[in-house]
Amino acid sequence: MNKDTTETLTGSQVVVRLLERQGIRRIPGIPGGAILPFYDALSQSKLIEHVLTRHEQGAGFMAQGAARATGEVAVCLATSGPGATNLLTAIADAKLDSIPMVAITGQVPTSMIGTDAFQEVDTYGLTIPITKHNFLVGSARELLEVIPKAFRLAASGRPGPVLVDIPKDVQNERIEVSEWPEPGRRDPVPEADADSIERAAAMINEAQRPILYLGGGVVHSGAAAQSVELAEKASLPTVMTLMALGAMPVDHALSLGMLGMHGARCTNLALEECDLLIAVGARFDDRATGKVSAFCPNAKIIHIDIDRSELDKIKTAHVGIRGDVKQVLGKLLPQVKSNLRQDWLSRVGDLKASCPLQMPGIDDPRTPYGLIRAVADCLDDSAIIATDVGQHQMWVAQAYPLRRPHQWLTSGGLGTMGFGLPAAIGAAMAQPERTVVCFSGDGSILMNIQELATAAEEGVNVKVVLMNNASLGLVFQQQTMFYGQRIFSSKFKGVPDFLKIAEGFGWQTLDLDTASEPKAALAAALSVRGPTFIHASIDRHEQVLPMVAPGAANKDMIGG
Amino acid sequence: MNSITKTNHEPGQVQTVLELAVNNHAGVMSHIVGLFSRRAYNVEGILCMPVGNGKTSRIWLTVNEDARLEQMIRQIEKLEDVLDVHRHGAGHEVFERVGEFFR
CATH class of the missing domain: 3.40.50.970 (Thiamin diphosphate (ThDP)-binding fold, Pyr/PP domains)
Incomplete structure (x- = not known):
């Protein structure tokens, strides 16, 4: 006091x-x-x-x-x-x-x-x-x-x-x-069990085909650098959950990108073959694991988490370590031996070459992947990337070159449509020097459209990139794939004029549909400070692939 | 009614008694029983009385043992107002003695 x-x-x-x-x-x-x-x-x-x-x-x-x-x-x-x-x-x-x-x-x-x-x-x-x-x-x-x-x-x-x-x-x-009273601050982290860390190090040293599995806890605990260091020292191919994207740069040689329902084939297939899974600040969410009994069927598991109730919740760990992941990785690192692991990395390299993430249209800004890539080409790693929830979210998770923790704002666990715009505004006000891009869909944006007014009033540097397919795209996709193409309540009959709406709220606008040079128009729009609403129509038959059917094993991917 | 709740009264059902030390204020009981009810895990018996100067209470719970029990205990331990959790075997004296009032 x-x-x-x-x-x-x-x-x-x-x-x-x-x-x-x-x-x-x-x-x-x-x-x-x-x-x-x-x-x-x-x-x-x-x-x-x-x-x-x-x-x-x-x-x-x-x-x-x-x-x-x-x-x-x-x-x-x-x-x-x-x-x-x-x-x-x-x-x-x-x-x-x-x-x-x-x-x-x-x-x-x-x-x-x-x-x-x-x-x-x-x-x-x-x-x-x-x-x-x-x-x-x-x-x-x-x-x-x-x-x-x-x-x-x-x-x-x-x-x-x-x-x-x-x-x-x-x-x-x-x-x-x-x-x-003193302001409330983060409690000191609990001391993790040294014996368990020693056993984990031994398991990593002995493993033939280990994979590092990073979750949102890596971002929260500020352990991205330690995670990359561990991966590099022990030659660990690395997968990330939706929440962990950015923890390891996606173009890092050891990165396998996002795992799970919309992960690349090579990613889920590598997990199928691994003999040791090192889960760090991840909670084995069903979107990541698919059918749990078939997830990493040949692997022993090391699970590091600050929350003891996450250990053994979904998968029983061979070594469970309750602790702050940054601290635990710091203690683990000196005990892990340098290892080139040539056979395993070469096998993973083969998988990456034979079944990489397919991104059709990546060079065409009038396709979902191409639009995301075109936006990324205009920005550097200081930009913040927010999304709403749906197809656009998964496409961005797959295709945007995220390279920095805290760069990526997305609603993972609850999957809340309407998250993107206000989250982007909040981030832009907290870090006004950054450009904040909010990828959204025509379904999601309407769920908090009123915050366009707040953004205009505050003059935040937020760029909404609306991928408009006049549908609830992920519902449309699931009805197409799993419900006998019985499309119901997922196509909008009336589609508002989003550009007029944005203009009415005081936003600058850009319609990529009518732009003769979309890449140049995009670059110009993203370089001007202040709220800008960028509209792009996409085909509602575009799908997020590959896809693991809900409840199916990750090895049973459809498409991609 | 929560129709997912499986209340197993078969003779072979093993029960566990949990003893909790908690802060004594309105809402603590809600936090604890909420952990069970939202997982459709029935609490068979509850006893709660203040102890000492009344700043804390002791709660006794009887629950059917199943595979989720360990996870339940870990969740209870995470609650801010729960100071301590002890796990006893079935047939703890506290419920047997109070059982007289339920005959």
Whole structure:
């Protein structure tokens, strides 16, 4: 505790001061009755800027975008009732992807809780299963403990969202504050078991055909450099989950790119042959493993994760190591022998040559892969790449040359359409020097289209690249492939004029359909600062391939 | 009703008693039973009383043993308000004595 002079402050003023001390400088949100005392206090802050979003879900995803791009805890705000329920999707999304976030919600006054008061909903109860932890604050004094604790919990161990629900009377309650708590910071990481690390090193040294399997935990723990170092030292072909893309540059000689449902044939086939799988900060998600019993059928497993409940959850590990992956890799590295592993690398090289990722149209910017490549050709690695959810997301995951951790913002676990635009805005505000590209689809973009207004108001450097197939493309693809081509409710009959919509919101626009020189037009649009909406029509019969049918084994890929 | 719940009352069913030390405030019980209910894992018996000065409580749970139990215990241990988890065998005295009130 720091000694200061005694001040009389409201609960709201206490929260604002604690957020300032925490280093928070920007909060997206929407005011409403039950959080107005807090907004009144926030209006007096000289340090914190408020970003007025057009939907609370937008606020939640803007906080996520900032947190994903920086790795730091971000905050969002909503009022009680519908404000809080509108946040839920963004909170659940943060839980599944382990994103550090603190959501602050207003609640009806304590005396009215449980009476079905106006805009009352059980925010605490609703958020139990989708937060790492949550609080319903009982007094202004408690805030001095709860707010730093919320930040500590969000950032510590496996990161995640924390919700703080503050009744209106608590926001207004005046207390005397003479000492301020230290800001909440990430707890020191637990010491990993040295014997297990030694055994893991021995297994790596003995393995003939090992594969390194990187997950989002590598990005969260800042272990990308150690992962690449381990791969290089022990000659480990490396696969990445959707969440880990960027941890190893995709064009690194050892990279096999993304594994799983839409991984390249060579990637899934190499996993089929491996005799040791080294899982680092990955959780064996069904989109990555396919049918679990058939995943890496010949492999022993080393599993390193900060969350002990992930060990043995899906696959029993031969060596399970609970620990921070950066720390564990740091201890593992000196015990792992340099190994050229020529036979295995040559076998993987053969697989890469014989069944690489097929990217038809890569040189034609009027195809999905070609458009993604054309965008990448205009940018360097400092750019941030966000996506929505669907075909475009998978195409970008396959084809964009991601080379940097925190470069890639995508909704992995929850798979939330509507994630992309607000996440991109949040990232662009947190890192204004970067260009942020949001690839989206015509289905996804409409799910948070209102945030075009927020982006224009803030003048963020966000480039939306809309891949418009007038369909819910991944649904259309699954109905085509697995439901006897019975296309139902996946084709839009009415398609809005997205360029007019974007113009109406105050965005610059570019229609690649009518551009005579699409690559030049794209380069020009991406080089101008400010929000720009780029529209490109694509054929709805384009498919994401290869594809593993849901529930099937990864070796049984269709197409590609 | 959660129709996925398999409540196995067959004679051979093995039960486990879990003893939890938790912070005593509204919501803690919800956090714990929520872990079970969202996995359609039935909690057969619950006892909860404050201990000492009332800042903490002790919760006793009886659950049917199945393959998910180890994962359940790890999930319980992750909860911020859970201070400690102990696993006892079936037929712990605490439920046998309280059983008198259920006859």
